Amino acid sequence: MGCNENGADREKYAELDQFIASLPTTKGELIRVLHRAQGIFGYLPKEVQVYVAKKLDLPVSKVYGVVSFYSFFTMKPKGKYDVSVCLGTACYVRGADKILEALTKKLGIGVGDTTEDAKFSLRTLRCVGACGLAPVVMINNKVYGRVTPDMVEGIIAECE
Amino acid sequence: MADYKFHILVCGGTGCQSSNSHEIMEALKQNVADAGMAEDCKVLMTGCFGFCEQGPIVKMLPDNTFYTSVKPEDAAEIVAEHIVKGRKVQRLLYVDPENEEHVSDAKHMEFYKKQMRIALRNCGFIDPENIDEYIARDGYAALAKCLTEMTPEEVIEEMKKSGLRGRGGAGFPTGLKWQFARGYKSDVKYVVCNADEGDPGAFMDRSILEGDPNSVIEAMAICGYAIGAKYGRVYIRAEYPLAIDRLSIAINQAREYGLLGDNILGTDFCFDIELMFGAGAFVCGEETALIHSMEGQRGEPTTKPPFPAESGFWNQPTNVNNVETWANVPVIFLKGADWFRSIGTEKSPGTKVFALAGKINNVGLIEVPMGTTLREVIYEIGGGIKNGKKFKAVQTGGPSGGCLTEKDLDTPIDFDNLVAKGSMMGSGGMIVMDEDDCMPAVAKFYLEFTQEESCGKCTPCRVGTTRLSELLTDITNGKGTLQHLEELKRLSEVIRDTALCGLGQTAPNPVLSTLRTFEDEYIAHVTEKTCPAGKCQALLKYEIIADACKGCTLCARNCPVGAISGTVKNPHVIDQSKCIKCGVCMNNCRFNAIVRH
Numbered sequence: 001m002g003c004n005e006n007g008a009d010r011e012k013y014a015e016l017d018q019f020i021a022s023l024p025t026t027k028g029e030l031i032r033v034l035h036r037a038q039g040i041f042g043y044l045p046k047e048v049q050v051y052v053a054k055k056l057d058l059p060v061s062k063v064y065g066v067v068s069f070y071s072f073f074t075m076k077p078k079g080k081y082d083v084s085v086c087l088g089t090a091c092y093v094r095g096a097d098k099i100l101e102a103l104t105k106k107l108g109i110g111v112g113d114t115t116e117d118a119k120f121s122l123r124t125l126r127c128v129g130a131c132g133l134a135p136v137v138m139i140n141n142k143v144y145g146r147v148t149p150d151m152v153e154g155i156i157a158e159c160e
Numbered sequence: 161m162a163d164y165k166f167h168i169l170v171c172g173g174t175g176c177q178s179s180n181s182h183e184i185m186e187a188l189k190q191n192v193a194d195a196g197m198a199e200d201c202k203v204l205m206t207g208c209f210g211f212c213e214q215g216p217i218v219k220m221l222p223d224n225t226f227y228t229s230v231k232p233e234d235a236a237e238i239v240a241e242h243i244v245k246g247r248k249v250q251r252l253l254y255v256d257p258e259n260e261e262h263v264s265d266a267k268h269m270e271f272y273k274k275q276m277r278i279a280l281r282n283c284g285f286i287d288p289e290n291i292d293e294y295i296a297r298d299g300y301a302a303l304a305k306c307l308t309e310m311t312p313e314e315v316i317e318e319m320k321k322s323g324l325r326g327r328g329g330a331g332f333p334t335g336l337k338w339q340f341a342r343g344y345k346s347d348v349k350y351v352v353c354n355a356d357e358g359d360p361g362a363f364m365d366r367s368i369l370e371g372d373p374n375s376v377i378e379a380m381a382i383c384g385y386a387i388g389a390k391y392g393r394v395y396i397r398a399e400y401p402l403a404i405d406r407l408s409i410a411i412n413q414a415r416e417y418g419l420l421g422d423n424i425l426g427t428d429f430c431f432d433i434e435l436m437f438g439a440g441a442f443v444c445g446e447e448t449a450l451i452h453s454m455e456g457q458r459g460e461p462t463t464k465p466p467f468p469a470e471s472g473f474w475n476q477p478t479n480v481n482n483v484e485t486w487a488n489v490p491v492i493f494l495k496g497a498d499w500f501r502s503i504g505t506e507k508s509p510g511t512k513v514f515a516l517a518g519k520i521n522n523v524g525l526i527e528v529p530m531g532t533t534l535r536e537v538i539y540e541i542g543g544g545i546k547n548g549k550k551f552k553a554v555q556t557g558g559p560s561g562g563c564l565t566e567k568d569l570d571t572p573i574d575f576d577n578l579v580a581k582g583s584m585m586g587s588g589g590m591i592v593m594d595e596d597d598c599m600p601a602v603a604k605f606y607l608e609f610t611q612e613e614s615c616g617k618c619t620p621c622r623v624g625t626t627r628l629s630e631l632l633t634d635i636t637n638g639k640g641t642l643q644h645l646e647e648l649k650r651l652s653e654v655i656r657d658t659a660l661c662g663l664g665q666t667a668p669n670p671v672l673s674t675l676r677t678f679e680d681e682y683i684a685h686v687t688e689k690t691c692p693a694g695k696c697q698a699l700l701k702y703e704i705i706a707d708a709c710k711g712c713t714l715c716a717r718n719c720p721v722g723a724i725s726g727t728v729k730n731p732h733v734i735d736q737s738k739c740i741k742c743g744v745c746m747n748n749c750r751f752n753a754i755v756r757h
Contacts (some may be wrong), residue, residue, distance in 0.1 A: 028474070030456035035398060035437055069458040069615070072398050078256055088360035089555065089591045090517030125443075126609070128399070129363030131517035132175040132212025132524060141401075143178035147604030 012040050013051065026056050030066055034073060043077045071125075078109035079114045081159045083107070084138045088127030091135040095148075099135050100124065102149040106156055120159070166201040166243055167221040168192075171284060173208030173367055174402060180232055181205070184216055187235035188426070192243065193589075201205045201243055207371015209284035210525040211271055214254065219266065219284070226266035227252040257521070257543060263673075271522050272543055276503070278511045279327075279364075279487040280527045283371030291413035294374040300419055302493035303378050305366045305573050306385055315386040316342060321497035323509040328354060328445065328482030329560070329586045330662070331508070331575035334489075340469035341387040341479040349389035350478040351380050352468075353486055354450055355396040355403070358442040360609065362589035364513040365483035366527050366558040369396070369403035372487065373410035377433060379481075379489035381420065384431040387479055392433035396449055399440065406614075407435065440557070442613035443663050445478040445587075447472075449615065460617045461661035482587070484513055485562075504530030510573035518591040519546045535569040538592060549594035553677070557586030559613075560666030562673025563599065566638035583675045584666070598695035599678040600685055604632035606670035610663065621664030624655040628671060637698045640686040648675060690757075700741045700756055706731040708753035715745035717753065 007138050019036045021031055033052055038044055041101040067073045071138040085091075085100045102109060107120050130136050132147025137155065144155055170176075170185040188203045195569050214228035218238065219689040225248055227238065234252060241247045253262040254269055262267050269305045277283075294300070306315050319334030341349065353376055357365040369376065370738045380392045385427035396404055411433055414420040422430045434456050443449045444459040451473050453459035472478025489511060492500050497671070500508045508530040514537065517523050521543035528537060534554060538544070545551050553563040562583035564571070571577050593602065611625040631648050634640045652668030652675075659665045675682060684690050691699040704724075709731040715722040716732055726732030734745070 018554065028454070028456040029161060029437055031453065032437065032456070033608050035439065044256070065458055070441050072438075072440035081357075089558070089589065089605070090361045090515075090523070092360075093518045093591060093593055093597055125399070126358070126360040127363065128174065129366045130212075131176040131361060131363060131515060132525070133217060136178075143174075145175075145178055 015040050016051075017055070017065045020055050030056060030058065030063065031070075034067060035065075037064050043074045045075060045077075059077075073133060076112070076121075078120065079119050080106060081118055081120050081139050082123065084123045086126070086128050086130075086134070086136040086138065087124045088131065088134075090127070090131035094134040096135040099137060099147050099152065102152040103137075106152050120156075162167060164200060166197075167200060168203045168243075169206045169219040169221065169284065170240075171207075171209050171215060171217040171219075172205035172245070172288075172402075173212065173215070173370060174363070175208070175212040175670050176217060177402070179216045181216040183232040184230055184235060188218070189240065191235050191239035194240055194243055197239070197243055198292045201239075204287045205289075206285060206286050207283035207288050208276075208280075208367040210367075210524055210527075211269075211522065212525065213521065213523040217284075218252075224265045226254055226263070226269065228254050233257075270543065271524070271526075271541055274532065274536055275527055276511050276529050277527050278491055278503075279368060279375075279484050279513050280371070280525070282375065283367060286372070288411050291410060291417060291419075294372070295408075296496055299374055299490070300378050302490035303381050303385075303419070304425055305493055306382050306679070307425055307429055312342065312386045312388065315382065315493075318493065318497050319386070319489075322492045322500040323497075323507075324485065324492060324500065325508060325575060326482060326590070327484035327512065329557070329584065331585060334481060334485055337469065337479060337565065338383060338386050338719055340467065341389075341400040341477050344470050344477040345516050346477050348391065348474075348476045349387055350473045350476060351384045351387070351389045351392045351393070352447075352450070352454070352473065352478055352480040353380055353394040354445065354447065354480050355394055355400075356438045356444045356450060356453075357397060357483070357587065358440075358445050358613075359589050361591050362519050362558060362587045364515055364588050366400050366403050368483050368487050369400070370406050373403075373407045374414065376407075376483055376486040377410055377414055377420065377488055379486035380433060380480045381424065381429075381431045382489055382493065383479060383481070387477070389477075389479070390430050390432070391662045392431060393436055393454060393473070394433060394437055395436050395444070395454055397440070398408075398437045403633070404437075411435075411624055441615070442609075443615045444660070446661050446663060449661070450480065451478065458615070460615045461663075463660065474624065484588070490731045505572060505574045507576055512573065512585065512588055514588045514590045517544050517591050519545055519549065519594040519597070520544070520592040520710065523571070530574045531568050531572040533572055534564060536708065537573070537590070538569070542592065545592065545594050549591070549596065552595050552597055553593045553599070553674075555583075555593065555670075556589065556590040556604070556750075557584035557666075557669070558589045558670055559585045559609050560584060560662065561589075562669045563569060563593075563602070563677060565677050582669075583674060584669070596693055596695065598636070598691050598693035599674040599681050600632060600635050601691075601693075603670045603674045604629065604636055607632055607667070608666040614663065614667075618658075618660035618664060620655045620658040621660065621667060624659070624664070625667050626652060627651060628655070628668065632671070635685050635693075636683065636696045636697070638685070638689045640668075642683075642686055644686060645675070645679075645682055694756065697741050701736065702734055702739060702741065702743070702746060702754055702756050704732050704734055704745075705753050705755060708751055710751050710753070712749070712750070714748050718744050718748045720744065 053063045218227040325331040449459040449461040468478040607629040711729040
């Protein structure tokens with residue numbers, strides 16, 4: 001299914017067009033444009049990458065090369081609740097691996113995946129800078145600190 | 161600022177914000193207003209106080225009272241007691257773990273006694289969203305001094321004299337770097353701030369940008385004047401939204417005040433700063449990779465020379481410094497290079513900020529003079545090891561560094577000493593580990609990180625880190641042999657000698673340093689197939705003590721793989737070939753009859 005079929009998508013593309021038009025130059029602005037595109041679409045599917053390539057007059061391969069290089073860019077849609085487990089060193093030595101294990105079990109998905117009902121996605125990230133609260137889980141922009149495997153059930157239930 | 165009798169400072173660092181410091185600030189403001197004290201008492205949010213362990217922190221000025229673990233519902237009592245009646249809220253004061261006394265003044269806290277704040281001088285003291293507060297603390301006076309009283313050459317000389325070395329990790333002399341950038345002639349030059357803090361477990365740059373963004377802006381302008389650049393760029397991680405907000409606010413305010421833009425302070429000097437966002441790639445901390453990323457490309461490094469000073473952003477002369485380095489610059493011009501040199505050690509003057517984390521009582525952000533020993537940092541400032549466990553190692557330098565042990569505790573910390581001990585300064589992450597941490601597993605953790613973050617451009621790093629990670633996986637899974645250890649060593653040395661950039665060259669450090677200091681532990685994993693720290697699950701063994709087992713059958717019923725057999729009221733036995741070491745049996749046993757070893 002294409003991403004540019006319905007009206008909602010047309011609006012999103014228009015918003016992206018507007019942003020690109022507002023840049024004084026497009027030279028070297030690929031990453032800035034991709035940040036914005038991900039902000040608008042939530043992720044960067046193939047259609048959006050092809051579109052960006054065309055707008056910036058770049059080969060699609062170059063756009064894909066950049067999207068796949070940086071961990072911040074994702075080609076899969078995220079769930080309504082984007083669950084990230086910090087695997088920075090401070091969280092690691094305070095048992096982040098056990099938290100991740102409990103979350104994969106609870107949600108029934110692997111790292112980088114989204115549940116079928118599109119409610120939850122699971123990611124890992126490196127250091128959110130809240131090492132005092134290690135181990136840390138972030139759901140959308142909310143940080144849960146000093147998490148234990150027993151707390152996972154409650155944290156997920158809070159979202160549901 | 162002087163109009164108020166009291167100031168209530170609420171920590172707005174990431175850790176404290178995650179624990180509702182916003183709600184605390186709102187509640188305090190409301191209570192102050194309700195008490196009719198709004199004219200006498202100002203409530204504001206500042207940058208990080210550093211004492212993250214017991215956040216959220218609220219600090220009262222002028223009496224320097226330090227309240228810890230504050231909750232929004234404590235606001236009413238703080239205002240009613242402290243502000244209105246002048247009595248400290250005892251139950252919220254920090255309790256000294258040594259003598260269990262309540263500490264009423266922050267300067268008597270062990271955590272702060274040995275610290276010296278230069279880069280963090282304004283963090284937790286001013287409102288980072290108000291440039292006036294920065295200016296009131298001599299902000300932009302250094303820029304004014306440089307522009308009106310010094311030539312660019314004199315500025316560079318002063319920097320060289322100060323001996324400031326790059327705080328991003330490598331420790332290259334900052335003044336020399338500026339001199340190189342000045343030496344190349346071009347109409348267009350760039351000053352870049354590297355705020356792509358990617359070292360897992362380090363958050364000093366974030367705290368500086370969140371707590372004192374103007375110090376970075378001022379320093380970049382000074383550098384622009386010194387090297388002859390009009391353009392500044394801050395390359396910052398998109399994962400740091402709060403730092404991005406505060407920096408944007410500060411840049412706009414500086415523009416309004418004529419401290420950025422054309423003809424700064426009425427001189428001919430023009431300089432402005434633009435933000436550029438990273439997208440999550442550890443290798444972008446390397447300056448050539450960072451520059452490629454700024455140009456919208458994959459962040460892959462290139463060989464040096466040419467150095468960025470000659471050919472950097474869009475092939476123009478470019479000077480890149482890290483956030484903490486920038487934060488030191490204005491003070492050097494205000495107090496002089498001689499003053500700066502008087503702090504720290506001869507070859508590493510000044511202070512260093514460390515993010516102290518891991519198995520330590522006082523997790524937080526600290527700044528100490530170079531030359532302070534690890535023992536002072538861990539036991540005096542850090543308050544020792546959590547839960548009374550035994551200290552095993554401290555990891556410095558992140559994925560590029562190594563582990564230091566008991567025998568290194570009295571080493572004065574500086575750039576050269578840490579390298580001599582087989583680790584490195586890095587950006588300042590300091591992770592403390594206790595007896596429960598397994599060193600081969602720690603090395604594996606770092607290798608998984610570098611393997612994931614390797615950009616893939618050069619073979620030694622792309623393939624080599626993968627192979628290292630596989631070897632370590634075998635070792636921690638009980639499939640290792642003594643040949644694995646030989647191969648680890650050999651391959652590590654090859655990667656170190658042949659990789660293209662700093663990421664690859666230093667990637668084997670966690671392996672080499674743990675192999676050197678904890679060889680016994682590696683040998684135990686491969687020969688005896690045991691994990692002395694009891695961390696590697698595949699090497700654990702669960703056994704039922706026959707004398708203690710009552711034969712209640714609970715363990716057998718809960719075992720997910722049916723590895724436990726036995727009859728009612730008779731001792732049970734675990735079939736080791738079936739056991740998956742999940743530990744469910746031990747958690748369920750009511751008679752402590754199951755042991756793990």
